Amino acid sequence: MKTLKTSCMLSLFAAFLIFSFSACSKNKKIEYKYSNGKLQEQYVCVKDAYGNMVKNGVYQSWYDNGQMMLTCAYVNGLREGPFTEWYNNGNKKVEGAYKGDKRDGVVAEWFEDGKKKSERGYAAGIFHGKTLEYYPEGKIWQEGEYANGKESGVFIEYWENGSKKAEGSYVNGKAEGVFIQYGETGAKISEAEFKDGKRAK
Numbered sequence: 001m002k003t004l005k006t007s008c009m010l011s012l013f014a015a016f017l018i019f020s021f022s023a024c025s026k027n028k029k030i031e032y033k034y035s036n037g038k039l040q041e042q043y044v045c046v047k048d049a050y051g052n053m054v055k056n057g058v059y060q061s062w063y064d065n066g067q068m069m070l071t072c073a074y075v076n077g078l079r080e081g082p083f084t085e086w087y088n089n090g091n092k093k094v095e096g097a098y099k100g101d102k103r104d105g106v107v108a109e110w111f112e113d114g115k116k117k118s119e120r121g122y123a124a125g126i127f128h129g130k131t132l133e134y135y136p137e138g139k140i141w142q143e144g145e146y147a148n149g150k151e152s153g154v155f156i157e158y159w160e161n162g163s164k165k166a167e168g169s170y171v172n173g174k175a176e177g178v179f180i181q182y183g184e185t186g187a188k189i190s191e192a193e194f195k196d197g198k199r200a201k
Helices: 004-013
Strands: 015-021 027-034 039-047 053-055 057-062 068-075 081-086 092-099 105-110 116-123 126-134 140-147 153-158 164-171 174-182 188-195
Touching: 116 140
Parallel strands: none
Antiparallel strands: 015 027, 027 039, 039 053, 039 057, 057 068, 068 081, 081 092, 092 105, 105 116, 116 126, 126 140, 140 153, 153 164, 164 174, 174 188
8 A cells, every 4th residue: 555655756757747827926826737637736835924935725636536635724834724635546544633734633544445544632743642543344453542642541452353452551651550461362361560661570
């Protein structure tokens, strides 16, 4: 599976650039098109306070089959507000929001077949809040919480059959207290105690 970044870079080689200047010399509408004539990217640049041309307003990009790839918004060169990414097949890939060019709030991701992949909380571009990750068939794989980019509180991992696989707690990103591992049938198979990220002797 190609990432969005890789797809954009590869597509760029097959695209040609069209510059369309508005009547106002301070604004510039930019469009990239694929060799088949379909739009690849579209956005508007404006001059900032320092005279630099920066993106402003709605940004959109497409796959060469016409399917939308990404839509978001810029304010003076910084991503701001809701954004959505799609797979080539039309299924949603990522959805969330930016604040000051950094992810903020809950960001959801999906597998290419449309099943939920993860839900993570962000604050100023780093993990903050509840996080959920899923197996490809839809069941929860792992859940926990982050505070300022570090694990905080109880983390639980599950087997694909839904039974608990492991659990333990973190304080400021370091393992703290008892960590337990379970077999697929639910039986406890190991237990260890941690202090400040290190296993207690």
